Amino acid sequence: MNAGMDSAPAISGLMSSDEQVLRPRRGLVAIDFGELWRFRELFWLLAWRNVLIRYKQAYLGVGWAVLQPLLTMAVFTVVFGKLAGMSSGGAPFAVFNFAALLPWMFFANALSESSNSLVASQNLITKVYFPRLLIPTSAVLSGALDFLISIGLLLLLMAWYGVAFTANLLLMPVFFGLTFLAALAAGLWFSALNVRYRDVKYIVPFIVRLGIYVSPVGFLSAKGYEFLGPAYGLNPLVGLIDGFRWSILGAGFEPYWPGFWLGQAVVAVLLVSGAYYFRTMEKTFADVI
Amino acid sequence: MGRPIISVRGLGKRYQLGATPGHDTLRDHLAHALAALQRRWRRRNGEGAAPEPAGPREIWALREVSFDVMPGEVVGVIGRNGAGKSTLLKILSRITDPTEGEVRLRGRTASLLEVGTGFHPELTGRENIFLNGAILGMTQAEIRARFDEIVAFADIGPFLDTPVKRYSSGMYTRLAFAVAAHLQPEILVVDEVLAVGDAAFQKKCLNKMQDIGRTGRTILFVSHNLSAITRLCQRAIWLHQGRVMRDGPAAEVASAYLNSGIGTGAERTWPDGAAPGNTVVRLVRVRVRREDGTTCEAVDIREPVGIETEYEVLTPDKVLVPNYHFYNEEGVCVFISHDVDPAWRHRPKPCGRYRSTAWVPGNFLAEGRLTVNVAISTYRPFEVHVHERDAVAFTVVDNLSGETARGDYAGKLPGVVRPLLRWQTEVLES
Ligand SMILES: Nc1ncnc2c1ncn2[C@@H]1O[C@H](COP(=O)(O)OP(=O)(O)OP(=O)(O)O)[C@@H](O)[C@H]1O
Ligand SMILES: [Mg+2]
Numbered sequence: 136m137n138a139g140m141d142s143a144p145a146i147s148g149l150m151s152s153d154e155q156v157l158r159p160r161r162g163l164v165a166i167d168f169g170e171l172w173r174f175r176e177l178f179w180l181l182a183w184r185n186v187l188i189r190y191k192q193a194y195l196g197v198g199w200a201v202l203q204p205l206l207t208m209a210v211f212t213v214v215f216g217k218l219a220g221m222s223s224g225g226a227p228f229a230v231f232n233f234a235a236l237l238p239w240m241f242f243a244n245a246l247s248e249s250s251n252s253l254v255a256s257q258n259l260i261t262k263v264y265f266p267r268l269l270i271p272t273s274a275v276l277s278g279a280l281d282f283l284i285s286i287g288l289l290l291l292l293m294a295w296y297g298v299a300f301t302a303n304l305l306l307m308p309v310f311f312g313l314t315f316l317a318a319l320a321a322g323l324w325f326s327a328l329n330v331r332y333r334d335v336k337y338i339v340p341f342i343v344r345l346g347i348y349v350s351p352v353g354f355l356s357a358k359g360y361e362f363l364g365p366a367y368g369l370n371p372l373v374g375l376i377d378g379f380r381w382s383i384l385g386a387g388f389e390p391y392w393p394g395f396w397l398g399q400a401v402v403a404v405l406l407v408s409g410a411y412y413f414r415t416m417e418k419t420f421a422d423v424i
Numbered sequence: 425m426g427r428p429i430i431s432v433r434g435l436g437k438r439y440q441l442g443a444t445p446g447h448d449t450l451r452d453h454l455a456h457a458l459a460a461l462q463r464r465w466r467r468r469n470g471e472g473a474a475p476e477p478a479g480p481r482e483i484w485a486l487r488e489v490s491f492d493v494m495p496g497e498v499v500g501v502i503g504r505n506g507a508g509k510s511t512l513l514k515i516l517s518r519i520t521d522p523t524e525g526e527v528r529l530r531g532r533t534a535s536l537l538e539v540g541t542g543f544h545p546e547l548t549g550r551e552n553i554f555l556n557g558a559i560l561g562m563t564q565a566e567i568r569a570r571f572d573e574i575v576a577f578a579d580i581g582p583f584l585d586t587p588v589k590r591y592s593s594g595m596y597t598r599l600a601f602a603v604a605a606h607l608q609p610e611i612l613v614v615d616e617v618l619a620v621g622d623a624a625f626q627k628k629c630l631n632k633m634q635d636i637g638r639t640g641r642t643i644l645f646v647s648h649n650l651s652a653i654t655r656l657c658q659r660a661i662w663l664h665q666g667r668v669m670r671d672g673p674a675a676e677v678a679s680a681y682l683n684s685g686i687g688t689g690a691e692r693t694w695p696d697g698a699a700p701g702n703t704v705v706r707l708v709r710v711r712v713r714r715e716d717g718t719t720c721e722a723v724d725i726r727e728p729v730g731i732e733t734e735y736e737v738l739t740p741d742k743v744l745v746p747n748y749h750f751y752n753e754e755g756v757c758v759f760i761s762h763d764v765d766p767a768w769r770h771r772p773k774p775c776g777r778y779r780s781t782a783w784v785p786g787n788f789l790a791e792g793r794l795t796v797n798v799a800i801s802t803y804r805p806f807e808v809h810v811h812e813r814d815a816v817a818f819t820v821v822d823n824l825s826g827e828t829a830r831g832d833y834a835g836k837l838p839g840v841v842r843p844l845l846r847w848q849t850e851v852l853e854s
Contacts, residue, residue, distance in 0.1 A: 153530075154528055154529070154530050155527075155528070155529040155530075155533075156526060156527070156528050157515065157516075157518060157521075157522065157526060157527040157528075157529070158522060158525070158526035158527070159521055159522055159523060159524060160521055176558055176563060176564055177558045177559065180554065180555055180558045184544065184547070184551075184555055187546075187547065187551070188544060188546050188547070191546045191547075192546060257836075258538075258541065258542070259541060259542050259559065260519070261514075261519065261537075262519070262537045262538045262541040263517070263519065263535060263537065263541050263542070263559055263560065264517050264518040264519050264535070265559065265561075328450060331448075332448065332449050332450040332453065333448055333449050334449040334450050334451055335450055338450070418520070418521040421514065421519045421520045422439060422440075422520055
């Protein structure tokens, strides 16, 4: 190599200095964690961009992040709590419902954003290389700010309804992490499928619209287990919503653990298979998008 | 010197044309998978199998391409539309996988296939510099270190904190190129980025590229602008239908390419013997020009563009009507125009040299590359004296100035033409 040709520090985003061999990739492709780590700055920037654009484009900006969960909660409290008379296990219905909306809304937004993310980044994918996994993953992450705002609202609600703060609250980050993985698992599958199949963009809104009623957002998960048995736990959101309620409302709301682990197993399978599917399809993204 | 910094061996890339029939929705895909299972089942049971559906059409965009590039070489890649130039660069920059063969890269590579990749119209100039820099592969620390230089090169000073959707097209391209020009990779791969911006800006970019070349970096550079290629590169590779036609000193390859008649640029001149035509009339020169008289490869969508033909009339007493046929990248004939200049209407042209220019108004053509066929005909009786296909070509550029038909929409805009219409809104009730 020419001496003194390039005095710049190693550029993380670019390929490493040693020899790179590009040839056709065949068969299943695994995740290259080392490469993802080299591109970590771009990951944060993409998430930051998504957040910035969302707040710049929405008329109400941050206001939307406050209003959306509150209005949803109000409707659920009236329809499920008052009209249908659903049991909230003794907790104030508003808090009971809001505790479920936290993971549900994060999941639903993350899924919608990430499943659309590759198609929306068409101009990037056809013009520049970086690990494509950053795109759906940063789309999932960009919902985290909305989530934090909702946490603020939750604390206000708890104070207003006089719900005691317990040590269980410390478990919430764990359940959030699991919700993140669930959204990522679905996002990997749907974003990659969306590149190839035109009808996927209709499937995701359908899942989101139905999911809020199928998951125990307006009622106790016990009702669902009563109806379907432990199979109700196959929907990972069931266990996650239970987890959030447990961490917010305390001991009386402990999840039904077999159902919870069933849901986590579903996520694990979807996540691993989704990562392989994504990586294997990745090489065709630029050609067919 | 020693080892090549880029080695390409037997590289090939196959594309499928159009969606696989019946496989572009998940529903159809599942249905077809079921049908295939059923076929297999029937075959096993010795029943007559239903025929398999026809496969998609395929083309090889690249085939058996091999070459080496030494450190510090600046190599131009030329070839007509669809020759595979962009495909080659996309493989080198890892955007797409090759179908066969391999590439070895022995240095950090950055690619610039478009200026302003990842620019978002809602973000400010400052925000876009950081985002775009990171997308192109710079670290935040590097961008911060070169930030002032970038801003100075782009010359956007007071607009740094304005969303780029409010930029003029010139400012937008200047900023976009400025970020890219401050990349410091060992291998730089550049596609057609000079096809945007005005003449002054193009010159500035060329100079910058020349500077980069002088610092010992290896550059692979695609352009339709042959004079830029011969100026910037020592060596050129000519691709034709996915294969290497010729590889050698830039000036030699460029002139071979021009003489082959395969290339289409903004200007064509023909030596006496080889000019298209017959005993009545012969072409001398065709070029794409701006109003200020300069030849141009790229035109701003808002500006008129002239197609100028010089020809020699050899037989008097014929009414000669030059006419131009404009084709877009999809091969669609956008329109045909005949010379109806009243001064020469139904009037035979005496022997001599003539120059006829037709002006396509600004805000009329859609963005993209247009190829012009030049013909000269007589209509009573009908005779075609000259019909030169792909005589010249140019690129129409539409940027986010907000003053064109695209308004503030930044995405891909379909349509064969893009006229700027007069819009009017009346308040009926309020
Ligand atoms: N994603 C794709 N799917 C199918 N065909 C493609 C795809 N990309 C390119 N092609 C085809 O591959 C061939 C080579 O295209 P390429 O873009 O490399 O040409 P080029 O030399 O860059 O042309 P231009 O001068 O117009 O930029 C063309 O026939 C093109 O239609
Ligand atoms: Mg090209």
